[in-house]
Amino acid sequence: MSPVLDTTLxxxxxxxxxxxxxxxxxxxxxxxxxxxxYQDRVYLWCFRMVREHEQALDVAQEVLVSAYRKLGSxxxxxxxxxxLFVIARNRCLSVLRRPSIFGEDHETPEAVDPAAWPDRRLExxxxxxxxxxxxxxxxDPLEQEALWLRCFERVPIEEMTQMLxxxxxxxxxxxxxxARRKLRAAMTVQGKASR
Amino acid sequence: xxxxxxxxxxLAEVMRLPATDPRRRHVVDCPRCRARAALYxxxxxxxxxxxxxxxxxxxxxxxxxxxxxxxCEAGERRSFFDALRPLFQPVWRPAMGLVGAAxxxxxxxxxxxxxxxxxGTPVLRDRAAxxxxxxxxxxxxxxxxxAILLRWTSAPDADAYQVILFGTDLREKARYTAAADTFLRxxxxxxxxxxxxxxxxxxxxxxxxxVGRTEPLTLDLR
Numbered sequence: 525m526s527p528v529l530d531t532t533l534x535x536x537x538x539x540x541x542x543x544x545x546x547x548x549x550x551x552x553x554x555x556x557x558x559x560x561x562y563q564d565r566v567y568l569w570c571f572r573m574v575r576e577h578e579q580a581l582d583v584a585q586e587v588l589v590s591a592y593r594k595l596g597s598x599x600x601x602x603x604x605x606x607x608l609f610v611i612a613r614n615r616c617l618s619v620l621r622r623p624s625i626f627g628e629d630h631e632t633p634e635a636v637d638p639a640a641w642p643d644r645r646l647e648x649x650x651x652x653x654x655x656x657x658x659x660x661x662x663x664d665p666l667e668q669e670a671l672w673l674r675c676f677e678r679v680p681i682e683e684m685t686q687m688l689x690x691x692x693x694x695x696x697x698x699x700x701x702x703a704r705r706k707l708r709a710a711m712t713v714q715g716k717a718s719r
Numbered sequence: 720x721x722x723x724x725x726x727x728x729x730l731a732e733v734m735r736l737p738a739t740d741p742r743r744r745h746v747v748d749c750p751r752c753r754a755r756a757a758l759y760x761x762x763x764x765x766x767x768x769x770x771x772x773x774x775x776x777x778x779x780x781x782x783x784x785x786x787x788x789x790x791c792e793a794g795e796r797r798s799f800f801d802a803l804r805p806l807f808q809p810v811w812r813p814a815m816g817l818v819g820a821a822x823x824x825x826x827x828x829x830x831x832x833x834x835x836x837x838x839g840t841p842v843l844r845d846r847a848a849x850x851x852x853x854x855x856x857x858x859x860x861x862x863x864x865x866a867i868l869l870r871w872t873s874a875p876d877a878d879a880y881q882v883i884l885f886g887t888d889l890r891e892k893a894r895y896t897a898a899a900d901t902f903l904r905x906x907x908x909x910x911x912x913x914x915x916x917x918x919x920x921x922x923x924x925x926x927x928x929x930v931g932r933t934e935p936l937t938l939d940l941r
Binding site: 548552555556559560563564565566567568569571572575576577578579580581582584585586588589592593601602603605606607609610612613652656659660663665668669671672673676677679683686687 | 726727728729730731732748749750751753754755757758759761762763765766768769771772773774776777778780781782784785786788789792793862864866868898899900904906
């Protein structure tokens with residue numbers, strides 16, 4: 525029978541008991557309570573990212589099992605929720621395809637007009653820091669966030685629409701299209717300047 | 720990472736700083752940090768259950784996965800001496816005496832030059848897997864979106880599984896890691912690149928090593 529633990533214990537106390545509890549059963553119960561507390565969030569997060577129940581569940585289970593295995597290495601320097609979020613985010617990133625930064629969504633890079641795309645290899649060897657500067661310089665805040673969410677955090681269009689409180693998915697696509705167009709133009713100018 | 724961008728783990732803490740704090744101002748100004756902070760907020764407050772999500776099923780299966788992981792771990796961490804303790808109960812003492820005597824006889828035979836391994840011939844570890852390490856394949860299920868769910872029973876000795884797909888020539892076509900799950904979904908995208916007729920098997924792993932494998936079974940993807 526599972527040992528009884530107060531279900532209202534704070535995360536930190538559950539972590540402490542999961543790591544230092546007097547018996548294995550108490551440690552397991554504390555870990556179980558802690559992870560069950562977050563399992564809905566983990567699953568919903570994964571579902572919003574991968575948009576399919578079975579795959580979301582696969583990923584969510586991996587996240588929880590991985591968190592359980594790593595609980596001993598959690599140093600408590602941040603909140604447990606942010607630590608778990610990092611695991612979930614990394615796991616989702618590994619299963620989501622990275623959308624093209626300069627091309628359009630659902631298009632292969634070849635489908636983009638080469639004249640409008642300064643250097644196809646650039647995307648493969650992209651320096652995130654340099655790109656960050658470019659984004660900040662040429663895009664407005666909403667375009668910046670939309671592009672970052674879509675291309676670097678791999679957030680699906682539908683989810684991005686909700687997060688940015690846009691009216692519709694087509695509005696989000698339009699926003700991305702505009703951001704990409706501006707970036708391509710900026711990079712063309714930059715490319716010409718450096719020649 | 721930009722020198723000023725905080726780790727994702729610390730974003731929440733930075734966002735609680737006063738609005739005038741330079742670290743918080745950075746998060747607000749930086750597209751990368753802003754996007755990550757928004758995502759973390761979304762994680763904490765996921766809102767309504769989206770269409771297509773099945774939270775009840777997810778809860779049940781996530782609990783089962785965690786329970787299985789904890790059972791596995793409990794088995795692993797049982798110490799050698801804990802495992803031997805029942806053998807020292809009074810009821811087993813006569814049997815332990817006999818085992819000790821037999822061991823002494825074997826030792827004498829060995830020391831007096833009796834036959835046995837250790838004469839320089841390499842000894843291969845028996846690869847025959849015990850039933851504790853071999854899962855049982857269950858009937859695959861075709862799902863509404865045409866994906867196929869491959870399922871198998873858990874093996875007590877395993878901590879992860881791999882699904883191996885073979886062509887009809889029994890050459891390996893694909894291998895997928897299912898972690899500690901006892902199912903693997905082959906979604907239509909994956910199926911589209913596979914031949915229609917295959918064989919499938921599941922390898923049970925422990926600590927990354929294969930400890931058992933099922934016999935291959937036919938798998939019809941049509």
